[in-house]
Amino acid sequence: MIGLVDCQSFYCSCERAFRPDLMDTPIIVLSNNDHWIIALNPEAKALGLKRGLRFKDSRSIIDNNNVVFFSSNYTLYNDISWRVMETLRDLSPKVEIYSIDEAFIDLSGFKNLKAYGDTIRNTIERQTRIPTTIGIASTKSLAKVAQRLAKQKDGSLILDMPDVISSALAATPVKDLWGVGSSYAKKLEFAGVRTAADFIKIPGWIVKKEMTSVGWMLQRELKGIPMADLTVDVNPRKGIISARQFRSPVRDLHIINEAISYYAELAVEKLRKQVCTANSVTISLETFGRVRHVSSEIHPTDYLPDIIAVAKTLLKKIYSSEFEYWRTTIFLFGIEPVSGRQIKFFDDNNSKKRYLIKRVDEINDKYGQHTIHPCASEFREDWGMRRNYLSPNYTTRMKDFPIAHIF
Numbered sequence: 001m002i003g004l005v006d007c008q009s010f011y012c013s014c015e016r017a018f019r020p021d022l023m024d025t026p027i028i029v030l031s032n033n034d035h036w037i038i039a040l041n042p043e044a045k046a047l048g049l050k051r052g053l054r055f056k057d058s059r060s061i062i063d064n065n066n067v068v069f070f071s072s073n074y075t076l077y078n079d080i081s082w083r084v085m086e087t088l089r090d091l092s093p094k095v096e097i098y099s100i101d102e103a104f105i106d107l108s109g110f111k112n113l114k115a116y117g118d119t120i121r122n123t124i125e126r127q128t129r130i131p132t133t134i135g136i137a138s139t140k141s142l143a144k145v146a147q148r149l150a151k152q153k154d155g156s157l158i159l160d161m162p163d164v165i166s167s168a169l170a171a172t173p174v175k176d177l178w179g180v181g182s183s184y185a186k187k188l189e190f191a192g193v194r195t196a197a198d199f200i201k202i203p204g205w206i207v208k209k210e211m212t213s214v215g216w217m218l219q220r221e222l223k224g225i226p227m228a229d230l231t232v233d234v235n236p237r238k239g240i241i242s243a244r245q246f247r248s249p250v251r252d253l254h255i256i257n258e259a260i261s262y263y264a265e266l267a268v269e270k271l272r273k274q275v276c277t278a279n280s281v282t283i284s285l286e287t288f289g290r291v292r293h294v295s296s297e298i299h300p301t302d303y304l305p306d307i308i309a310v311a312k313t314l315l316k317k318i319y320s321s322e323f324e325y326w327r328t329t330i331f332l333f334g335i336e337p338v339s340g341r342q343i344k345f346f347d348d349n350n351s352k353k354r355y356l357i358k359r360v361d362e363i364n365d366k367y368g369q370h371t372i373h374p375c376a377s378e379f380r381e382d383w384g385m386r387r388n389y390l391s392p393n394y395t396t397r398m399k400d401f402p403i404a405h406i407f
């Protein structure tokens with residue numbers, strides 16, 4: 001069986017993790033330069049606020065209802081995300097990170113999945129203060145169906161019995177299925193296919209013809225047949241992940257550098273296709289039984305050399321010649337559409353950025369590695385992104401660590 005663990009209102013939950021005073025408070029998180037609302041918790045949604053609304057235009061609702069607002073703090077979100085994923089690694093032999101706030105976990109061989117699902121959710125909440133939901137089923141696509149419905153129930157749902165599976169499929173609109181984009185959803189609805197239960201009744205060959213093999217694999221998975229190579233693009237706003245296992249374990253930094261550059265290229269290709277920029281890069285390196293990760297915030301960019309440069313610098317921080325590595329991953333987060341304003345901003349600053357990176361390299365070459373390093377805060381201040389409502393980096397910057405006073 002496979003579990004899909006999803007963090008609830010992740011960015012808002014991260015902001016609340018160190019602010020117990022914000023329990024039950026409406027919270028919103030803003031985009032780069034504090035332009036838009038990009039995340040909100042249910043309390044904020046209930047006031048009529050929505051993702052994509054302009055911050056400025058929403059001020060009356062925000063001020064009249066004491067909505068608490070934050071600039072996006074990807075340093076904090078990435079770090080808490082990793083704490084959640086590390087907690088999951090202690091609870092399952094195999095964890096596949098799907099986005100900043102979702103992961104698939106292998107639960108085969110576990111007895112009493114209801115109790116174990118609760119253990120997983122309680123452990124994550126205790127260790128990271130992030131509330132989660134979990135869906136458990138025999139395939140990834142069914143686990144996703146279960147997780148979506150778990151949100152409406154008490155946080156967990158297991159699809160193990162045929163009648164439970166049938167009613168879950170009947171309660172899932174096709175537009176909410178994993179990998180069914182809005183144009184396919186419209187087409188299906190037009191043909192009278194409204195729910196996942198309707199969808200699995202269509203003959204397989206028709207699905208393959210009309211929706212390519214991705215649709216066909218989705219259909220098989222919904223029937224309970226696991227498709228090992230099923231990959232569905234991560235929701236753009238949740239990040240882009242590019243990773244592969246090495247054919248045999250690798251120790252040579254040079255090779256890992258090449259691999260990470262290649263995966264950065266793939267990730268940036270996806271980013272450009274979505275006409276988006278990223279403002280956070282995370283790199284991970286896995287040895288057997290041990291994963292290290294490191295993140296950095298950057299000025300929103302889709303400029304490959306910048307992302308590779310950051311990725312390589314990050315790699316140096318976590319690489320050690322003591323280990324052989326079997327997997328490396330690059331994650332791009334803080335994905336936002338390229339706006340006209342940003343393009344102009346980039347053009348104006350391109351030469352400045354190149355100059356900066358060159359000087360940093362020169363100084364590091366001369367005075368030693370990490371003399372100047374792309375710490376999120378330093379880069380952020382240098383590049384002048386407007387983030388007037390930024391929360392402290394509670395978990396990654398010494399001066400921001402919470403202090404407990406004992407009397």
Ligand SMILES: [Mg+2]
Binds near residue numbers: 009
């Ligand atoms: Mg979530």
